[in-house]
Amino acid sequence: MLWTILGWIVLGLVAGFIARAVVPGKDDIGILRTILLGILGSVVFGAIAGIFTGFNGFQPAGWIGSIIGAIVVLVIYNKVTGRKKVRG
Template identity: 80%
Template sequence: MIGTIIGWIVFGLIAGFIARAVVPGKDDIGIVRTIVLGIVGSFVGGLVASLFTGFSSFQPASWIGSIIGAIIVLVIYNKVTGRKQVGR
């Protein structure tokens, strides 16, 4: 169980950092929010994948799906909070 939790944390951290690197501008979020971004992004990526594949299960996605999901979550987070304005 501890191994699973540590795995999710590492997975979320890597997916979150990649998403932050891809989305332009500076993100003022800490490491905990980056981990949460990656974990939530994994589930969003799984949901998006299920829309295209027809599977209806709500499950985490693979690496690519997780990164795409994390990018989507980060863009929405920035829009909702107004934290990042490009060109400001």
């Protein structure tokens, strides 16, 4: 159980940091939000992939799916919170 939780934290941290590096601009969301971003990205992408593949249960995404999901979640987070507005 402890190793599973630590695995989710490491997955969330790595996926969240990569997502923050890919999405342009500066993110001041801290390490806890970065971890949660990566974990949420993994869950979201896993659920979406499950819909398209016909998988009937909960399945977290792998590394690539987690990063893609974290990028999507970060972009949505920035839109909802109004962060990173483009100056014109």
